Amino acid sequence: MEPESKPSLSELSSTAALGDYVLISEVGEGSFSTVWKAVHRESGEVVALKQVFLSRLNRHLKNCLDCEIKFLSTVCHPNIVRLLKAFQNCIQREMEGEESEII
Numbered sequence: 001m002e003p004e005s006k007p008s009l010s011e012l013s014s015t016a017a018l019g020d021y022v023l024i025s026e027v028g029e030g031s032f033s034t035v036w037k038a039v040h041r042e043s044g045e046v047v048a049l050k051q052v053f054l055s056r057l058n059r060h061l062k063n064c065l066d067c068e069i070k071f072l073s074t075v076c077h078p079n080i081v082r083l084l085k086a087f088q089n090c091i092q093r094e095m096e097g098e099e100s101e102i103i
Contacts, residue, residue: 017041019087021049032056047084054088 016023021038027048028035038049052065072083 018049021047023049032061048081 018038020041022041024037024039024046026034027037033050033052036049036051037046039046054062057065069083069086072081073086076082
């Protein structure tokens, strides 16, 4: 398997961005979230960015999400995805007629 090439600056400027990250492509989606392939603007590090639609979560699911974030922020294991950063940001974007929230 060949190493993945980093996107050029011109490619990064023409795609959707979220904070320090540029969204490259959708990896998958579920009922409450979408996972994006993204790249950090400065380091060029390719990451998976999980977009969670908080408006679709009831109180119990929001608590489960909080637990997931707390767990992933403390665990360090080669078979478990490493959480680099968690943030919340409201963006104006048309997605099934609702505002989406990013964590």
